[in-house]
Amino acid sequence: MKALLQPHRIVMLLIAAGLVMWICLAGRWDWLWEPKYQTLILQGVWRTIWLLALSVLIGFALAVPLGLAQASGPWYLAVPARVFCTVIRGTPLLLQVWLLYYGLGSLFPGIPWIRESDLWPILRQAWPYALLALSLSYAGYEGEVMRGAFASVPRGQIEAARAMGMPRHKILTRISFPQALQSVLPTLGGETVLQLKATPLVATITVLEIYAASSRVRQDLLITYEPLFFVAAVYLALAGVIVLGFAWLESRRPRRTA
Amino acid sequence: MSIATAAAPGNVTGSVTGKAEAIRVENLHKSFGPHEVLKGVSISAKEGDVVTLIGGSGSGKSTLLRCVNFLETPSSGRILIGGEEVRCRGDGTPSDRRQIERIRQSLGMVFQQFNLWTHKTVLENLIEVPVHVLKKPKDEAVATARKLLDRVGLAAKENAYPAFLSGGQQQRAAIARALCMEPRAMLFDEPTSALDPELVGEVLAVIRSLADEGRTMLLVTHEMKFAREVSDHIVYLYNGLIEEEGPPDQLFGAPQSARLKQFLKSVS
Amino acid sequence: MESTLGLLALSPPGWGGTLLVALWASIRIAVGAFGIGLVIGLAGAYGKIYGGPILRDCLGVYTTMVRALPELILILLLYFGLTDLMNRALLVMGYERIQISGVVAGIIVLGVVQGAYATEILRGAILAVPAGQIEAAKAMGMPARKVASRITLPTMLGLALPGLSNLWLIATKDTALMAIVGFNELTLATRQAASTTKAFFTFFIAAGLIYLVITLISTWGFARLERWARRGDPPRQAGGR
Numbered sequence: 001m002k003a004l005l006q007p008h009r010i011v012m013l014l015i016a017a018g019l020v021m022w023i024c025l026a027g028r029w030d031w032l033w034e035p036k037y038q039t040l041i042l043q044g045v046w047r048t049i050w051l052l053a054l055s056v057l058i059g060f061a062l063a064v065p066l067g068l069a070q071a072s073g074p075w076y077l078a079v080p081a082r083v084f085c086t087v088i089r090g091t092p093l094l095l096q097v098w099l100l101y102y103g104l105g106s107l108f109p110g111i112p113w114i115r116e117s118d119l120w121p122i123l124r125q126a127w128p129y130a131l132l133a134l135s136l137s138y139a140g141y142e143g144e145v146m147r148g149a150f151a152s153v154p155r156g157q158i159e160a161a162r163a164m165g166m167p168r169h170k171i172l173t174r175i176s177f178p179q180a181l182q183s184v185l186p187t188l189g190g191e192t193v194l195q196l197k198a199t200p201l202v203a204t205i206t207v208l209e210i211y212a213a214s215s216r217v218r219q220d221l222l223i224t225y226e227p228l229f230f231v232a233a234v235y236l237a238l239a240g241v242i243v244l245g246f247a248w249l250e251s252r253r254p255r256r257t258a
Numbered sequence: 259m260s261i262a263t264a265a266a267p268g269n270v271t272g273s274v275t276g277k278a279e280a281i282r283v284e285n286l287h288k289s290f291g292p293h294e295v296l297k298g299v300s301i302s303a304k305e306g307d308v309v310t311l312i313g314g315s316g317s318g319k320s321t322l323l324r325c326v327n328f329l330e331t332p333s334s335g336r337i338l339i340g341g342e343e344v345r346c347r348g349d350g351t352p353s354d355r356r357q358i359e360r361i362r363q364s365l366g367m368v369f370q371q372f373n374l375w376t377h378k379t380v381l382e383n384l385i386e387v388p389v390h391v392l393k394k395p396k397d398e399a400v401a402t403a404r405k406l407l408d409r410v411g412l413a414a415k416e417n418a419y420p421a422f423l424s425g426g427q428q429q430r431a432a433i434a435r436a437l438c439m440e441p442r443a444m445l446f447d448e449p450t451s452a453l454d455p456e457l458v459g460e461v462l463a464v465i466r467s468l469a470d471e472g473r474t475m476l477l478v479t480h481e482m483k484f485a486r487e488v489s490d491h492i493v494y495l496y497n498g499l500i501e502e503e504g505p506p507d508q509l510f511g512a513p514q515s516a517r518l519k520q521f522l523k524s525v526s
Numbered sequence: 527m528e529s530t531l532g533l534l535a536l537s538p539p540g541w542g543g544t545l546l547v548a549l550w551a552s553i554r555i556a557v558g559a560f561g562i563g564l565v566i567g568l569a570g571a572y573g574k575i576y577g578g579p580i581l582r583d584c585l586g587v588y589t590t591m592v593r594a595l596p597e598l599i600l601i602l603l604l605y606f607g608l609t610d611l612m613n614r615a616l617l618v619m620g621y622e623r624i625q626i627s628g629v630v631a632g633i634i635v636l637g638v639v640q641g642a643y644a645t646e647i648l649r650g651a652i653l654a655v656p657a658g659q660i661e662a663a664k665a666m667g668m669p670a671r672k673v674a675s676r677i678t679l680p681t682m683l684g685l686a687l688p689g690l691s692n693l694w695l696i697a698t699k700d701t702a703l704m705a706i707v708g709f710n711e712l713t714l715a716t717r718q719a720a721s722t723t724k725a726f727f728t729f730f731i732a733a734g735l736i737y738l739v740i741t742l743i744s745t746w747g748f749a750r751l752e753r754w755a756r757r758g759d760p761p762r763q764a765g766g767r
């Protein structure tokens with residue numbers, strides 16, 4: 001609090017407050033009170049949140065074996081995992097989204113058993129492709145992070161477990177994984193903010209998340225800046241929540257002193 | 259020389275000969291935050307003098323040395339190099355950057371951690387400032403550098419990067435780098451403290467040869483035997499003040515203060 | 527499959543030529559944005575380390591905002607905002623409105639984004655340069671600018687290169703975002719070719735391979751650069767002293 005009260009910071013805060021006021025007063029905000037756009041925005045925020053949450057969960061679940069395979073797996077697992085991570089990290093996410101949506105989306109209707117399956121009503125929509133692309137992307141980046149984390153678990157820790165006769169899967173679940181997870185938590189926080197920043201790309205395949213909702217407002221009302229400022233504020237708030245959430249996770253990290 | 263030298267007050271120490279004064283420090287104070295490290299220290303070194311600062315850790319001897327070439331900014335006091343006073347603002351910070359740069363170029367500093375530039379070879383380290391700051395012709399600088407490397411016994415290592423040398427070799431290269439500037443005086447800040455014991459001798463031999471050829475030196479060291487052999491004057495600092503000073507034989511042979519006696523006992 | 531591979535031929539009816547033209551645009555944007563990002567980053571890093579409290583806080587706001595907002599939204603905001611501001615300024619000064627070309631806009635906008643990340647990377651690297659290296663230079667009377675150009679920057683290069691390498695890869699991939707504002711770079715050209723010919727997999731995979739090749743070549747190049755920048759690092763030996 002004391003740091004905020006330095007004179008120049010107060011001036012900067014006042015300028016920022018003035019800018020926000022000016023944007024609020026000079027801009028056109030009546031659409032925020034129209035029920036039509038309210039539902040659009042709320043649905044958009046909700047879609048962004050669950051796309052993010054699910055893709056992070058699925059992606060991380062894939063990232064653990066990807067990292068493990070690269071760090072200590074046999075070559076026939078390590079090489080494919082390495083190739084997967086390189087391909088995901090080496091190509092634009094937008095291209096991956098479009099490849100899955102347009103590519104798979106154009107392939108599936110031609111395959112009879114998919115058309116006739118119960119999944120078809122879901123596969124005809126855009127969100128499964130968005131979720132798949134986002135999850136694979138997160139898996140690719142985090143697979144690389146987990147590789148580093150598994151590789152940096154001190155050898156002595158694992159040797160001690162082996163010397164006591166722990167079976168391999170026990171060593172993994174009780175020793176390697178908890179340590180690797182602890183060391184990547186700060187990184188994961190940052191990576192999850194990056195993932196949040198990647199979600200608006202799925203607007204290009206007709207998924208109506210918050211960015212798409214703001215584009216709709218812009219097109220309907222022919223205004224440029226106000227919806228952009230609004231989503232910017234939404235993303236800032238979501239990023240803040242993610243940062244605080246991971247800070248909380250980290251603070252729960254066990255500290256054994258005795 | 260200058261007025262400052264002529265008007266020297268009597269309490270400033272140094273061997274009493276007719277030689278000009280190379281380094282003179284008057285009533286120097288230095289604080290880091292609330293902690294006062296130097297509480298009013300005056301020293302003087304005439305041309306050709308070897309003045310050695312000794313004292314326990316935290317006595318302020320390294321800080322004093324670093325104040326002389328303004329790596330630390332003194333809180334108050336006067337510093338004169340070759341009779342030229344360093345102009346300071348009210349708060350003690352130097353007012354003329356160019357003057358500081360010129361004075362630093364005339365003082366060769368040797369650090370405890372060598373501080374050779376890791377991205378340059380030994381030869382490149384030596385010619386860096388002569389060529390790129392003093393704008394000397396490169397072949398001239400290289401010739402001088404090779405001569406100096408030969409002198410410190412590193413002629414064969416001119417193309418090695420510092421990290422590939424032993425500590426003793428690095429420190430000898432660092433001394434050669436300082437000599438390249440043809441300095442008026444040399445400042446040594448615990449030059450052997452970071453070395454493995456078996457490498458100390460080769461560095462001390464180089465420093466001794468510099469003392470023998472009559473170079474002005476300000477030396478901070480823990481090597482008491484060496485200090486006694488090469489110094490003209492010893493200053494014992496305790497807690498930011500000069501506790502006792504004098505010629506080496508007097509200081510080591512017949513120490514007066516109880517603290518110095520205790521200190522000498524603890525390091526021998 | 528054979529028939530769709532023919533669509534990649536360089537001359538029409540093949541789309542290869544179109545893709546290569548678009549690739550060239552992508553590369554120009556990436557190189558330009560990376561360059562601008564480095565310039566902003568270097569100035570920003572020195573500002574953050576040695577600047578006054580106001581400059582430091584302003585840079586803090588810049589890097590935080592850019593890193594917290596989606597690139598897509600920044601691109602739209604900067605694209606519309608900057609052209610608007612510039613045209614208003616031009617009108618006030620009595621000039622005609624101008625239309626900024628897509629390449630220039632892309633370079634500037636992505637450059638501003640890259641600059642925020644570069645600021646943090648370079649700041650970290652500069653701070654990681656051992657103090658003694660700079661002190662030795664000061665003690666020999668090097669002027670501050672010489673210390674920066676001859677000692678600090680070359681020493682920090684080895685520390686900054688892994689981060690900069692990553693940033694360059696981000697630059698190449700972020701050019702794809704220009705597709706959303708309708709600029710004809712590689713990803714958009716690919717989609718046009720794909721939807722015209724219906725050979726989705728052929729074109730998207732071809733484009734993916736092109737990006738991948740750029741990535742692999744850059745990674746290799748940066749690794750070589752890093753090895754050169756770290757030529758003075760201590761030899762890595764088993765064991766140690």
